[in-house]
Amino acid sequence: xxxxxxxxxxxxxxxxxxxxxxxxxxxxxxxxxxxxxxxxxxxxxxxxxxxxxxxxxxxxxxxxxxxxxxxxxxxxxxxxxxxxxxxxxxxxxxxxxxxxxxxxxxxxxxxxxxxxxxxxxxxxxxxxxxxxxxxxxxxxxxxxxxxxxxxxxxxxxxxxxxxxxxxxxxxxxxxxxxxxxxxxxxxxxxxxxxxxxxxxxxxxxxxxxxxxxxxxxxxxxxxxxxxxxxxxxxxxxxxxxxxxxxxxxxxxxxxxxxxxxxxxxxxxxxxxxxxxxxxxxxxxxxxxxxxxxxxxxxxxxxxxxxxxxxxxxxxxxxxxxxxxxxxxxxxxxxxxxxxxxxxxxxxxxxxxxxxxxxxxxxxxxxxxxxxxxxxxxxxxxxxxxxxxxxxxxxxxxxxxxxxxxxxxxxxxxxxxxxxxxxxxxxxxxxxxxxxxxxxxxxxxxxxxxxxxxxxxxxxxxxxxxxxxxxxxxxxxxxxxxxxxxxxxxxxxxxxxxxxxxxxxxxxxxxxxxxxxxxxxxxxxxxxxxxxxxxxxxxxxxxxxxxxxxxxxxxxxxxxxxxxxxxxxxxxxxxxxxxxxxxxxxxxxxxxxxxxxxxxxxxxxxxxxxxxxx
Numbered sequence: 211x212x213x214x215x216x217x218x219x220x221x222x223x224x225x226x227x228x229x230x231x232x233x234x235x236x237x238x239x240x241x242x243x244x245x246x247x248x249x250x251x252x253x254x255x256x257x258x259x260x261x262x263x264x265x266x267x268x269x270x271x272x273x274x275x276x277x278x279x280x281x282x283x284x285x286x287x288x289x290x291x292x293x294x295x296x297x298x299x300x301x302x303x304x305x306x307x308x309x310x311x312x313x314x315x316x317x318x319x320x321x322x323x324x325x326x327x328x329x330x331x332x333x334x335x336x337x338x339x340x341x342x343x344x345x346x347x348x349x350x351x352x353x354x355x356x357x358x359x360x361x362x363x364x365x366x367x368x369x370x371x372x373x374x375x376x377x378x379x380x381x382x383x384x385x386x387x388x389x390x391x392x393x394x395x396x397x398x399x400x401x402x403x404x405x406x407x408x409x410x411x412x413x414x415x416x417x418x419x420x421x422x423x424x425x426x427x428x429x430x431x432x433x434x435x436x437x438x439x440x441x442x443x444x445x446x447x448x449x450x451x452x453x454x455x456x457x458x459x460x461x462x463x464x465x466x467x468x469x470x471x472x473x474x475x476x477x478x479x480x481x482x483x484x485x486x487x488x489x490x491x492x493x494x495x496x497x498x499x500x501x502x503x504x505x506x507x508x509x510x511x512x513x514x515x516x517x518x519x520x521x522x523x524x525x526x527x528x529x530x531x532x533x534x535x536x537x538x539x540x541x542x543x544x545x546x547x548x549x550x551x552x553x554x555x556x557x558x559x560x561x562x563x564x565x566x567x568x569x570x571x572x573x574x575x576x577x578x579x580x581x582x583x584x585x586x587x588x589x590x591x592x593x594x595x596x597x598x599x600x601x602x603x604x605x606x607x608x609x610x611x612x613x614x615x616x617x618x619x620x621x622x623x624x625x626x627x628x629x630x631x632x633x634x635x636x637x638x639x640x641x642x643x644x645x646x647x648x649x650x651x652x653x654x655x656x657x658x659x660x661x662x663x664x665x666x667x668x669x670x671x672x673x674x675x676x677x678x679x680x681x682x683x684x685x686x687x688x689x690x691x692x693x694x695x696x697x698x699x700x701x702x703x704x705x706x707x708x709x710x711x712x713x714x715x716x717x718x719x720x721x722x723x724x725x726x727x728x729x730x731x732x733x734x735x736x737x738x739x740x741x742x743x744x745x746x747x748x749x750x751x752x753x754x755x756x757x758x759x760x761x762x763x764x765x766x767x768x769x770x771x772x773x774x775x776x777x778x779x780x781x782x783x784x785x786x787x788x789x790x791x792x793x794x795x796x797x798x799x800x801x802x803x804x805x806x807x808x809x810x811x812x813x814x815x816x817x818x819x820x821x822x823x
């Protein structure tokens with residue numbers, strides 16, 4: 211029996227994705243310019259930009275961005291040395307990017323026009339006015355346009371620049387070439403790909419952390435304008451002790467992670483003296499900080515057999531370890547396997563051996579964990595809760611807690627409850643197979659009866675955990691039967707089934723004849739052994755895309771792990787695993803096999819067979 215952990219939606223959002231979908235997303239230019247410290251403050255993007263502010267932006271977009279301090283010397287009669295922009299203006303003047311007026315003034319509060327801004331930026335790029343064709347300002351504007359400096363800029367000649375104009379101008383500055391032929395942003399050490407600033411690299415470079423919250427508040431060097439808690443927009447009031455957090459001052463953004471793992475420490479690798487990975491509750495975690503490495507080493511606080519809680523960072527790495535007594539952990543899930551054995555020093559901190567059960571549990575977050583506890587071994591498929599503390603690990607049966615209704619079309623609510631950000635949903639089959647899914651996978655599904663086995667609500671009254679039974683059909687093992695030999699309905703006898711799964715040919719023989727024929731089927735297991743096979747329904751497909759297919763006047767969703775088989779020569783060896791990009795409805799006769807087995811959120815095409823026309 212295969213254990214599936216296919217994720218049915220996007221993984222937990224990374225730093226950059228919390229802020230924008232990608233480099234092309236709305237606001238990405240602004241975020242990039244902010245991340246570099248070129249654009250600062252909270253003024254509206256429609257606000258005009260002064261000459262002093264533009265000098266500050268020029269400096270921030272140059273190799274001198276860290277040199278403005280100490281430049282506070284007066285060069286102009288209207289700009290004293292203690293003026294906030296005196297250092298920036300001095301750099302802009304000395305580098306020849308900007309100039310003052312004949313009357314000895316700089317006029318720092320005067321708005322700057324498009325042509326003035328372009329003239330300064332061209333000088334930053336190494337274009338001297340004497341090399342431009344024509345007179346000012348037409349020559350400057352023409353050159354700026356020809357090299358891409360005005361891409362996305364709406365201002366015209368004579369217009370005062372707004373903050374939005376400067377977002378576009380300075381973003382373009384980073385991506386265009388200097389007079390020497392180098393992409394300007396790369397000369398500053400930034401990554402420019404396909405004419406775009408590598409946003410994720412910028413965010414990572416400017417982000418500080420990880421840190422651990424020692425209380426329910428954070429001490430930050432700025433007032434954040436955006437806070438994300440486990441990938442969802444939130445506020446600082448959500449902070450709890452021992453949360454892991456990161457911040458980016460340029461973006462005025464904080465990311466908080468409440469990801470923890472509690473259980474028995476059973477292994478350190480490559481050695482206890484200098485570990486880089488730790489095994490807790492049967493799951494392995496990379497150690498991400500020197501503090502955690504020391505805590506978990508043979509010189510540190512913990513040893514094998516101890517109950518610990520790992521505080522995890524945004525990439526799932528261990529930031530710090532604390533005693534489980536300090537942080538009680540409760541897990542919910544389904545039993546995958548369980549056995550009874552004598553304890554060892556790595557499974558308990560007790561000095562004496564005792565009989566204990568080792569139970570693998572698929573938790574609602576999709577992680578398979580191993581817990582060591584007293585009592586009997588548990589049957590696969592049983593729903594349980596696990597409470598892990600320093601003194602004991604208690605595994606208890608979960609009572610059925612039903613919930614009925616229809617999931618909203620956008621997948622955000624169900625049965626009168628909203629789904630919490632990061633809601634953990636586990637679909638199970640009752641025999642130990644499981645799959646973590648996300649609310650969007652259930653969009654529009656009607657759940658009733660025993661579809662929902664258990665759920666919990668958070669402090670806001672939102673669904674934060676839910677365990678399902680055979681709702682999506684995604685936990686099934688789907689195969690293509692290519693041959694059935696031996697036996698008969700009248701005579702009985704051994705029957706041999708040859709099938710293809712993930713491109714591999716396998717054969718199973720027993721005395722059972724199943725109600726299936728050649729084609730798509732689902733394998734059904736009981737206690738780890740094959741119990742039966744169930745036939746999938748078929749449809750001739752007219753067209754197919756990455757997500758769906760059309761056949762018989764109906765649209766079908768494709769399973770995310772859909773198997774695509776190319777039929778070649780005859781016989782069971784004539785099927786070859788390929789992918790969707792290699793087939794189409796024009797060159798191939800396509801047959802889709804979908805589950806019509808009663809799953810409320812099923813009906814997806816699991817197997818596609820392509821035969822050349």
